Amino acid sequence: MKTVLIAGGKGTRISSLASDIPKPMIKIDGKPVLEHQIECLRRQGFTDIIITVSHLGETITDYFGDGSKISPATGKPFGVNIEYYTEQKPLGNAGALFRIKDRLTEDFLLINADLMFDIDLKRLTAYHRSHGGAATIFTHPNSHPYDSSLIVADDNGSVAEWLTKEDERPTYYKNRVNAGIHVLSRKILDFMPDSDIVDLDRDILKPLAGTKRLYCYDSPEYVRDMGTPERYNAVCRDFMNGILNKKNLDNKQKAVFLDRDGTINKHIGFLTDIDDFELLPDAAEAIKKINESGYLAIIATNQPVIARGEITQEELKLIHDKMETLLGQKGAYIDGIYFCPHHPDKGFNGEIAELKTDCLCRKPNPGMLLQAADYFNIELEQSWMIGDSENDIKAGIAAGCKTALIGNGNFGQNITADTLLTAVEKIEESIQ
Secondary structure (H helix, E strand, O other), X not given: OOEEEEOOOOOHHHOOOOOOOOHHHOEEOOEEHHHHHHHHHHHOOOOEEEEEEOOOHHHHHHHHOOOOOEOOOOOOEOOOEEEEEEOOOOOOOOHHHHHOHHHOOOOEEEEEOOEEEEOOHHHHHHHHHHXXXXXXXXXXXXXXXXXXXXXXXXOOOEEEEEEOOOOOOOOOOXXXXXXXXXXXXXXXXXXXXXXXXXXXXXXXXXXXXXXXXXXXXXXXXXXXXXXXXXXXXXXXXXXXXXXXXXXOOOOOEOEEEEOOEOOOEOOOOOOOOHHHOOEOOOHHHHHHHHHHHOOEEEEEEEOHHHHOOOOOHHHHHHHHHHHHHHHHHOOOOOOEEEEEOOOOOOOOOOOOHHHOOOOOOOOOOOHHHHHHHXXXXXOHHHOEEEEOOHHHHHHHHHHOOEEEEEOOOOOOOOEEEOOHHHHHHHHHHHHO
8 A cells, every 4th residue: 555645834833943844854853753654654564655745845855765765864774665746836735646646546545744653554544444435534632622623423433524623613522633644545536626726634535524435543542743842842752751652552552441420520420411510620630641641541431321211322422522622621632431321220210221231341340441452452450440439449450450549448449549630640650
């Protein structure tokens, strides 16, 4: 499979760091970002590369050549085959694709060349093939969803809406944004837009929303842009701390599993009204610390109100959208949400008969944690479960995790704390 790297942008927002080179040539640990990308591609067998260049493009072509050159940074061959397309006039971030479509005979990877990432590309491309769409976009939660385009998708990953920053968005929304990594069908280039200047998101991808031809691939793996000096500095810190490679799902992950009610939000009994959802004062700060640590932040919550007929799964989703929105406003995000809709006791008015059952997912059983571990490749023995009840602790222990209790009691937990933030801080101390 060919890879197209879009390297033609000027990077005006980060020009204070490097105004005389293209943004993809800004260095992280002595190597250009673009070289980090090529190394990740080569390591996974993606060695046939086309780079589109424009602004100061000779800086890129001189450095990499045809891919057989020796890297000035490592002293080793780049080990790939590189072709170029040079834009003689601005074509937007996708116009060049229609100029090179004869070189693209099958599905291809399309990646913004100013991203730092380390992801399991084979897993991404397998997902694309299995869904059979015209395009698959890599999506993830980030720390600033309020100024990012939002992707709304169904349970199968089919994109229903693409909300750009200027579009009106709902009050509450799932923190899911396009990361700048895509798998596209060659057929997507058969219909040339009216203008030579083509915007990938607005002109090609967004029109596919709602057609069942565009899918999103949700992943917590590391993908970060460097659009501002602040984000560049954050990427540098993450690289030096080894977070980039660790987040690749081909590697075993570590997670902090979180109960919801009484841990993240105020406990009011059975929460059924979205207006009653209220984050606890330190919840966002605590989850932000988890995000920055490289651990996954995953919610595992019993929701018997669904089986009792007091709330629908769609209403629960809206509550979780509110949670993600409020966390995102404070720079925190959740990597995954698992909930158990079952309840073993019968006799409630309006209850859902098929959900009134004993199950393996309802805490204190470990089913939700095991399901997450399978999907995210989590090493449970190196992970934690934090909650405010005996059932949370028992579920964590049954899954093989270390555990932290918020509140009082002795249920065999490793750590006891007054708040989620204190629990996370104690965990940080224990693993240093």
